[in-house]
Structure formats: C-alpha cells, structure tokens
Amino acid sequence: MEPIVNDFSISIATVNGTGSQSANLILLQTLFDMGVPVSGKNLFPSNISGLPTWYILRVSNRGYQAPGDRVHIQVMMNKDTWEKDLDNCLPGTVIIYNTDIKMPAPEKEGCIIYGAAMTKMARSINPKLARMIANMAYIGVLADLLSLDQAILESAVSKQFNGKEKAISINVQAINMAREWSAENIEKQDPYTIEAAEKDPDAFFTNGNEAIALGSIYGGITMLPWYPITPSTGIAEGVATWLPRLRQDKDGKATCAIIQSEDELAAVGMVVGAGWAGGRAMTCTSGPGISLMSEFIGLAYFAEVPGVIWDVNRTGPSTGLPTRTQQGDLSMLYEASHGDTKFPVLIPGNMEECFEFAWRAFDYAEQLQTIVFGFSDLDLGMNQWSCKDFKYPDQPMNRGKILRTQEELDAVENYGRYRDVDGDGIPYRTLPGSGLAPYLTRGTGRDEDGNYSEDPKVYHKNMQRLKKKINGARTILPQPLQRLEKEREVGIVYYGSMETTIQEIDDQLEATGLMVSQCRVRALPLSPEVEKFIAEHDTTIILEINRDGQLYGIVRKEIPIDLVPKVHSVAYSDGLPPRARIYSDLILETLRGCGYDN
Amino acid sequence: MTIRLNVIDLPKSDYTGGLTSLCAGCGHNQISNVVINAAWENGIKPHQIAKMSGIGCSSKTPAYFLGKAHGFNTVHGRMPSVSTGARMTNTDLKVLAVSGDGDSASIGIGQFIHAIRRNVNMVYIIENNGVYGLTKGQYSATVEKGSKKKKGLVNETQPIDMCKLAVNLGATFVARSFSGAKKQLTSLLKAALSHDGISIIDVISPCVTFANNDESFRSYNYVKGNETELHVYDYIPHFSPVEQVDIPAGEYEDIEMHDGSILRLETVGKGHDSSNPVAALTAIHEAEIVSKHVTGLLYYDPDRPSLSQSMNLSDTPLCQLSEEDMRPDESSLDEILAHLRG
Ligand SMILES: Cc1ncc(C[n+]2csc(CCOP(=O)(O)OP(=O)(O)O)c2C)c(N)n1
Ligand code: SF4
Ligand SMILES: [Mg+2]
Numbered sequence: 001m002e003p004i005v006n007d008f009s010i011s012i013a014t015v016n017g018t019g020s021q022s023a024n025l026i027l028l029q030t031l032f033d034m035g036v037p038v039s040g041k042n043l044f045p046s047n048i049s050g051l052p053t054w055y056i057l058r059v060s061n062r063g064y065q066a067p068g069d070r071v072h073i074q075v076m077m078n079k080d081t082w083e084k085d086l087d088n089c090l091p092g093t094v095i096i097y098n099t100d101i102k103m104p105a106p107e108k109e110g111c112i113i114y115g116a117a118m119t120k121m122a123r124s125i126n127p128k129l130a131r132m133i134a135n136m137a138y139i140g141v142l143a144d145l146l147s148l149d150q151a152i153l154e155s156a157v158s159k160q161f162n163g164k165e166k167a168i169s170i171n172v173q174a175i176n177m178a179r180e181w182s183a184e185n186i187e188k189q190d191p192y193t194i195e196a197a198e199k200d201p202d203a204f205f206t207n208g209n210e211a212i213a214l215g216s217i218y219g220g221i222t223m224l225p226w227y228p229i230t231p232s233t234g235i236a237e238g239v240a241t242w243l244p245r246l247r248q249d250k251d252g253k254a255t256c257a258i259i260q261s262e263d264e265l266a267a268v269g270m271v272v273g274a275g276w277a278g279g280r281a282m283t284c285t286s287g288p289g290i291s292l293m294s295e296f297i298g299l300a301y302f303a304e305v306p307g308v309i310w311d312v313n314r315t316g317p318s319t320g321l322p323t324r325t326q327q328g329d330l331s332m333l334y335e336a337s338h339g340d341t342k343f344p345v346l347i348p349g350n351m352e353e354c355f356e357f358a359w360r361a362f363d364y365a366e367q368l369q370t371i372v373f374g375f376s377d378l379d380l381g382m383n384q385w386s387c388k389d390f391k392y393p394d395q396p397m398n399r400g401k402i403l404r405t406q407e408e409l410d411a412v413e414n415y416g417r418y419r420d421v422d423g424d425g426i427p428y429r430t431l432p433g434s435g436l437a438p439y440l441t442r443g444t445g446r447d448e449d450g451n452y453s454e455d456p457k458v459y460h461k462n463m464q465r466l467k468k469k470i471n472g473a474r475t476i477l478p479q480p481l482q483r484l485e486k487e488r489e490v491g492i493v494y495y496g497s498m499e500t501t502i503q504e505i506d507d508q509l510e511a512t513g514l515m516v517s518q519c520r521v522r523a524l525p526l527s528p529e530v531e532k533f534i535a536e537h538d539t540t541i542i543l544e545i546n547r548d549g550q551l552y553g554i555v556r557k558e559i560p561i562d563l564v565p566k567v568h569s570v571a572y573s574d575g576l577p578p579r580a581r582i583y584s585d586l587i588l589e590t591l592r593g594c595g596y597d598n
Numbered sequence: 599m600t601i602r603l604n605v606i607d608l609p610k611s612d613y614t615g616g617l618t619s620l621c622a623g624c625g626h627n628q629i630s631n632v633v634i635n636a637a638w639e640n641g642i643k644p645h646q647i648a649k650m651s652g653i654g655c656s657s658k659t660p661a662y663f664l665g666k667a668h669g670f671n672t673v674h675g676r677m678p679s680v681s682t683g684a685r686m687t688n689t690d691l692k693v694l695a696v697s698g699d700g701d702s703a704s705i706g707i708g709q710f711i712h713a714i715r716r717n718v719n720m721v722y723i724i725e726n727n728g729v730y731g732l733t734k735g736q737y738s739a740t741v742e743k744g745s746k747k748k749k750g751l752v753n754e755t756q757p758i759d760m761c762k763l764a765v766n767l768g769a770t771f772v773a774r775s776f777s778g779a780k781k782q783l784t785s786l787l788k789a790a791l792s793h794d795g796i797s798i799i800d801v802i803s804p805c806v807t808f809a810n811n812d813e814s815f816r817s818y819n820y821v822k823g824n825e826t827e828l829h830v831y832d833y834i835p836h837f838s839p840v841e842q843v844d845i846p847a848g849e850y851e852d853i854e855m856h857d858g859s860i861l862r863l864e865t866v867g868k869g870h871d872s873s874n875p876v877a878a879l880t881a882i883h884e885a886e887i888v889s890k891h892v893t894g895l896l897y898y899d900p901d902r903p904s905l906s907q908s909m910n911l912s913d914t915p916l917c918q919l920s921e922e923d924m925r926p927d928e929s930s931l932d933e934i935l936a937h938l939r940g
Contacts, residue, residue, distance in 0.1 A: 273683025
C-alpha cells in the first residue's frame with residue numbers, strides 16, 4: 001500500500017461543550033508544529049452545550065486551507081450524528097469510533113474501521129472527568145496511526161492548557177494510554193500518515209479577531225464600545241486582553257475606554273460621540289448589529305464623523321445560522337443607512353491584512369471623516385490560521401484635517417465646517433472643547449458653515465461633495481492584488497475569506513485546461529484597477545460567498561455599461577466555509593453558458 | 599451703560615445662542631434662557647460645554663443657547679450614548695444635554711436608563727410637555743392617565759415618571775422643576791453643572807400648540823371657551839410665556855395657564871432629606887396622590903464614582919493623547935510575536 005503523506009482531511013464529530021475543542025486544537029497545533037501545512041475549521045452550533053460539532057482538519061502539501069472535497073478520516077464521538085456521519089463516509093474512509101457509545105458498531109463497505117473503548121480508558125484515569133478526557137483518547141489513537149511526534153504533541157497539550165500542571169498531566173496521560181493501546185491493538189490498514197517537515201520559525205497560529213484586536217491597539221484606538229455577538233466578540237475580548245499591557249499611560253491609567261454597551265445602537269452612538277470629540281473609536285459586531293446601527297451610520301456619514309466598525313459576517317438574514325460563515329453583508333455595509341450614502345469598506349483576506357487594515361482603518365476614518373467598515377467573516381475571524389508576521393505600522397498616524405489651534409484655523413482661507421476649501425471634498429473640522437469656530441453638528445440640512453438650511457441648492461451641492469470625497473478614496477484605500485495570466489481570457493474577481501480557497505479552485509480549473517487571472521478586491525469603493533482588469537479580460541467572473549452576488553451588483557453599477565456583458569456572477573452560500581469543488585464547478589458551468597467549452 | 603460680567607469676566611452675551619424658531623410661548627424657550635443664566639452665573643467657560651440633544655422641539659434648543667460651545671443634535675432618543683462617547687474622549691468637557699419626554703421616555707428609555715446606570719458625567723434635562731411636539735401632538739409616555747385630547751381618545755395608559763425611575767435606578771442627582779420657575783430651575787441647573795455624575799432634571803415645559811386637552815392639569819386648552827375650531831395643525835398661537843413663579847420650600851402654588859387651567863406645583867419642604875431615596879420616592883408619590891407635581895432637588899448622592907472615575911482614564915483627555923501614547927512601540931509588537939510563535 002502506497003502511503004499517503006500529508007494530504008488528507010480529518011473530520012471529528014463530537015458534542016459541543018465536552019472539551020472536544022481543546023482536543024482538536026491540540027491536534028491542529030501538533031501538526032502545525034511538526035511543520036505540516038494544516039488548517040482547521042470548527043463547524044459549531046449556536047449553543048453552549050449538547051449539540052453536534054464537527055472539526056475539519058485539512059493537511060495539504062499544496063497548502064490548501066479549505067475543507068477538501070471529501071473526508072479521509074472520520075472520527076465518530078457523537079451518538080446523535082452517528083448514522084449521518086457514517087452515511088457521509090465514501091469508500092476508502094478510515095472510521096475511528098468510540099466503542100463505549102451505545103450505538104451499533106459502524107459498518108460500511110470499503111471503509112477501514114477502528115474502534116477503541118475511549119470512555120472506559122478515560123474513566124480509568126478520572127471517572128468524574130471521563131466525558132472530557134475521552135476526547136483525548138481519539139488524539140492518542142490518531143497519534144499512533146498517523147505517527148505524530150510525541151514530544152511536539154505533549155508541548156501542544158501544554159500550550160493548550162496554558163502550563164496548568166494538573167490539566168496537562170491528566171490529558172497527556174489519556175493521550176498516552178490511548179496511543180499505547182492503539183499501538184498494541186490496532187493493526188494499521190490505511191495509507192494515511194504524517195511526516196514532519198521544516199517548520200517556518202516565523203509562522204504562528206492566530207485568528208482574524210485576535211489580529212484585528214491587536215491591529216486596533218496599534219492603530220491608537222481610544223474607545224471601544226461593543227455589544228456581544230458571535231462571531232465578533234473575540235475582537236472586543238482581544239482588545240480587552242491586550243490593552244492593559246500595551247496601552248497604559250505613565251500613571252498606569254487607561255488610554256482607551258472600553259464599554260460593554262446596552263445594545264448596538266448605543267455602541268455606535270458612543271463611537272459617533274467619541275469620533276466627534278476627536279477620539280479613535282471602534283466597535284465590532286455582525287449583521288444584526290449593523291442593522292441596528294444603521295441610523296447612526298447615516299448620521300456619521302452626513303455629519304462627517306470618523307469611526308470604525310468591524311463586521312464579522314455570519315450567515316443571515318435574521319439570526320440565520322449564527323455560527324456559520326457568509327459574505328452576505330457587503331452591500332449592506334457599502335450603502336448602509338437611508339438616503340444616499342457610500343462607505344469605505346476594508347476587506348482583509350488573511351491574518352496579516354486583518355492586523356494591517358485594523359490600524360489603517362483609523363487613519364482612513366479620520367482622513368475621510370466618515371465611518372470606515374472592516375469586513376471580516378466567521379471563517380477568518382474565528383478559525384485558526386497560519387500567519388507569518390504582523391508588520392508594525394510603517395506610517396505615522398494620519399489624524400486628518402483637524403484644526404487644533406487658532407493659528408491653524410486662521411491659516412485656512414474661507415474656513416467653513418462643511419466647505420471644500422482644498423478641492424478634495426474633505427472639509428476641515430474643529431473639536432468640541434476647543435472653542436474654535438463652534439458649530440452645531442446635526443443630521444439636518446446645513447450650509448457650508450454648518451448652519452441649518454433646507455435650500456435645495458445647498459443640499460445638492462453638499463451631497464455632491466460627499467460623493468466626491470468618498471470617490472477620492474478609490475485610490476487611497478488598499479488596492480486590489482492581481483495575478484495575471486498571459487492570455488487575458490478569463491479573470492476571477494474575489495475578496496475576503498475566499499482567499500483561503502482560491503488556489504485550490506485555480507488548480508481545479510487548470511486541470512481542465514483553463515488558465516484564469518485573479519484579482520482580489522481589498523476595499524470598497526472599487527479601485528479603478530478593477531475596471532481595468534475587467535476591460536483587459538474577455539470574461540470576468542465575480543466569485544463570492546453569498547446568494548445574490550453582492551460584489552457583482554456593485555461592480556455592474558460602477559463600471560461602464562459596455563463592460564457589463566463581460567461580467568458574470570458565481571455566488572454560493574450554505575453557511576459552511578467555501579469548498580473549492582463547488583465553486584470551480586459553478587465557474588465552469590457559467591463559462592459554458594458564455595460559450596466556453598470545457 | 600455698564601455691562602455686567604461674571605466671575606470669569608464674560609458678559610452674558612457670550613452665553614446666548616441663535617434666535618429661537620420654536621412657537622412663541624413654548625416652555626422650552628424659557629428653559630433655554632435658564633441654561634444661559636445658569637452657565638453664566640456659574641462662570642463656566644462657554645466653550646468647555648458640549649451641548650447635546652436628541653430629536654424633537656426640545657432637542658432643537660441647543661441652537662438657541664451657548665453659541666460659543668460645540669453641540670451635537672444627534673438622533674431620536676440616543677443622545678445619551680453620543681454624550682457618553684464624547685465625554686469619555688474628552689474628560690474636560692461639561693456635557694449639557696437636552697431631551698424631550700418622547701426622546702427620553704419612549705424611543706430612548708434604554709439609553710436613559712443605562713446612562714444613569716453608568717453615572718455618565720452629564721447634565722440631562724428632560725423638557726417634559728406630555729406630547730410629541732415636533733410630530734404634532736401625539737401623547738408621550740409621561741402624560742397622565744385620564745388625559746384627554748380634544749378630538750382624541752382618553753389616555754388609558756399609566757404614565758412613566760422620569761424622576762421616580764431615575765431615583766430607583768440610582769441616579770446621583772434627581773430634580774424636578776417647571777419651565778416657568780426660573781429661580782428654582784436656575785439654582786438646580788447651577789447645582790447640576792457642578793455635580794460630577796449624572797444629573798437628571800425633569801422640567802415640566804408646556805407645549806402651547808399641541809397639548810390642547812381639557813382634562814390634564816399640566817396642559818393648555820387654548821381654544822377653551824371658543825367654539826370655533828381654529829386649531830388646524832399648522833396654527834401656532836402666540837402667547838407670552840407663563841409668569842415666573844417662585845414657590846418657597848414646603849409650599850405650593852397654583853399657576854394659572856394661558857387658558858385658565860391650573861398647574862399645581864409644590865416645592866419640597868426644608869425638611870426633605872435629599873440623601874434618602876425613600877424620602878424622594880415618598881415625596882413624589884404623595885404629591886401624585888393629591889394631583890400635585892413636587893419640585894426641587896429630590897435626590898442627591900455625591901459619592902458614587904462617575905463613569906470616567908470608575909474607568910480610571912488617563913488624566914490627559916483621550917482626544918489629546920500624543921501618537922506615542924496611542925501607539926505602543928515596535929519592541930512591544932516583537933514581544934507579542936515572540937509570544938505567539940511560542
Ligand atoms: C427614529 C425616529 N423616529 C421618529 C422620529 C420622528 N420624531 C421626531 S421628534 C419626535 C418626538 C419628539 O417628542 P419629544 O421628545 O417629547 O420632543 P418635543 O417635540 O415634545 O419637545 C418624533 C417621534 C424621528 N425623528 N426619528
Ligand atoms: S409645538 Fe409645542 S413643543 Fe414644539 S415648539 Fe411649539 S409649543 Fe414648543
Ligand atoms: Mg415632548
């Protein structure tokens with residue numbers, strides 16, 4: 001039997017709230033520390049305890065990070081999904097199950113089945129904690145079958161339990177017991193194995209929420225009002241965790257105010273108040289929160305108040321699938337609130353960018369005097385991703401056009417709070433408390449000096465200026481990243497967490513003989529580069545994780561009409577992180593519809 | 599003519615604002631004048647104040663006082679959160695906020711409650727007229743049960759008493775007054791401006807245009823005795839404000855309104871213990887039973903830490919921090935990366 005090395009997927013079916021998350025993270029960390037390219041996806045329920053959870057580990061020599069097309073090793077620890085998990089096993093799948101679960105032993109034609117009495121082993125170590133420790137038993141069995149490095153495995157346990165001696169020793173004991181039992185009793189009949197490789201010493205695991213939290217701190221955040229919602233909570237918790245260490249003044253006092261607000265309306269209200277007063281304020285939420293914040297967001301647009309809002313997208317509408325992922329909020333962010341609006345949206349596609357865009361967001365917000373959105377999703381935000389570096393900001397802060405002294409104010413010829421004196425659509429502002437050119441900030445119509453006005457000409461001119469201001473952001477914000485094929489036949493425009501799957505999609509398309517260029521959009525409003533990319537290619541597919549093709553809609557609206565027929569949408573969303581095959585099949589189907597024969 | 603100056607040598611004209619666009623005779627205008635007086639008499643630098651408001655006739659008033667201060671006319675019912683953000687960002691600001699009974703007792707009641715819970719450093723005036731003035735006269739949630747609109751139904755729902763609510767929530771300064779009680783309101787406002795914490799001042803402030811019901815004793819019926827129905831919605835009557843009143847402690851007075859209806863105000867007695875929340879609630883309930891409004895300082899707790907104190911914020915207002923204070927140095931990031939790399 002030819003061994004299959006470092007190229008397979010493991011699915012682990014457990015019940016949430018049983019400690020399986022720790023076990024899965026230990027496995028992930030072990031593989032990572034062995035230098036094996038690996039990614040892990042936690043498919044968890046919206047529930048604290050008792051519902052099914054799957055953890056998908058993908059080891060891939062080619063660096064693929066999406067859940068693969070199929071599962072190669074299925075671990076069965078959950079009675080409730082027993083039959084379904086078994087049904088999903090294709091021939092050749094290795095099934096590892098807990099024989100202590102009161103279910104018929106799995107039988108499946110063409111599958112390789114190993115059973116181990118995991119709960120009994122756990123009970124022999126500690127009867128009270130048996131349910132938890134049983135999860136370590138599948139780690140032990142896998143360690144034996146896949147030949148995992150024992151020392152690295154033990155250090156992963158220690159990392160997971162933060163050096164807590166007692167927890168470490170019990171869990172190591174359980175892993176070892178199962179590993180030894182497996183070595184003695186299971187005869188390996190499958191080809192799957194792990195081989196250690198050179199580990200990149202710079203690489204580490206993090207998640208988008210943590211990266212954004214750290215980036216915000218280095219971006220000079222001074223206020224974080226927030227209201228808990230999955231999957232964004234990790235951002236606020238991350239800021240709260242790191243802040244005391246990183247951001248105390250010389251007297252040991254806080255330089256950032258964190259308030260857990262009563263709801264998202266209050267959270268964004270505090271952001272607006274803080275931005276108005278000259279602070280760098282941010283909140284983090286998900287779709288339902290953005291919906292609630294909408295009125296304030298429009299006020300901030302119109303009154304030109306800076307602020308940052310991170311949307312970690314989960315599957316909507318409504319409560320939807322609250323612990324699943326989607327790119328379903330993009331168009332809502334871009335045109336948030338009522339009336340004519342448009343907002344800069346930063347769209348990171350990896351951990352490095354989550355950090356970078358988080359600090360840059362404050363610069364953009366103050367420079368443009370508006371709300372700047374960060375757009376992440378559950379997949380980026382809550383799963384563990386390999387990251388090489390967080391690059392320290394390479395530019396000083398851009399505080400925008402704030403006039404802090406009388407001299408600065410006098411130097412602006414013909415100053416008016418809402419007058420475009422520089423021709424870039426961005427006016428100057430003064431801060432409350434300064435006594436400099438005081439004005440009443442309001443959501444009602446006002447003239448260039450900030451005085452109440454319902455004059456149609458005044459309103460129209462102001463709205464055109466706002467449009468000009470936001471349009472100016474097209475070349476300021478992060479530009480798209482492109483990989484161009486020589487033949488400019490088919491181009492794919494994509495964004496955000498699709499980055500984790502694009503290579504696999506590309507390879508699948510290439511296998512059919514199709515070479516595609518790629519353009520990853522990293523911000524809205526669109527850079528002129530996107531239009532150029534579309535113009536250069538015969539056909540462009542816009543690829544996204546939603547139902548209706550939200551970026552497609554935005555692109556169609558913003559490109560010249562003669563380019564529109566070249567652009568096609570491939571959009572698909574089922575709550576799970578993107579799987580390459582689904583998208584490559586849809587792309588091929590769409591291209592066939594355009595007359596390509598593949 | 600000599601110009602009178604306050605303790606920081608500023609004339610009162612430095613505290614005035616734009617011309618009001620509210621109806622002549624509106625109680626809210628009287629409150630604006632009191633704000634001007636109190637700030638001037640307290641010798642607060644006008645630019646140190648941040649004028650905050652929600653949406654409503656009442657919330658328009660920051661345009662009519664303290665023209666040298668920045669202000670923010672926010673969204674309906676959510677002024678408290680904007681005030682919180684602004685005050686935490688600049689702890690040198692004196693936040694003076696104006697709201698209406700619709701703004702605070704309905705759409706914004708959540709933010710009202712949580713601002714109290716946090717003890718946000720702000721003066722919070724509710725200009726309470728029992729109606730939604732700006733949307734043309736619907737009942738608000740503070741209107742008494744049994745109130746009847748000329749053409750409408752009797753209000754059958756229980757009113758929300760903002761002072762009771764505030765006392766129960768532990769607000770650190772709770773007062774009630776009347777827009778026509780200039781002297782009392784001025785001293786309450788001056789006290790409130792000196793308090794470090796939240797000061798709730800519920801000010802009965804008659805709407806001369808829409809509170810046109812007969813059976814509420816806090817309202818006007820400007821067409822009383824006049825059978826002709828003049829009052830199409832856009833009709834704005836021109837009244838001069840009700841006379842100023844000054845009711846000694848423990849006494850009450852009936853104030854005759856333009857339409858001849860009576861507002862009965864009582865001032866809390868000298869013996870009232872404003873440090874005792876039970877006494878405050880008792881005073882409100884007892885007045886209510888005999889259809890009076892008790893006015894004055896009902897409750898005061900100077901000791902509870904304000905929000906900015908309990909957050910232990912930097913002495914330098916956050917809006918004035920240097921880049922050095924806001925962005926940790928590069929070596930700190932190297933340490934974090936080393937930690938993450940394990
Ligand atoms: C979200 C929202 N809903 C409704 C309105 C309409 N609206 C404007 S003012 C107002 C009521 C104001 O009543 P109150 O706060 O008592 O102020 P008053 O005019 O009586 O002084 C309403 C409902 C609004 N501006 N915003
Ligand atoms: S409608 Fe009523 S509350 Fe509004 S300005 Fe006129 S009198 Fe005042
Ligand atoms: Mg009202």
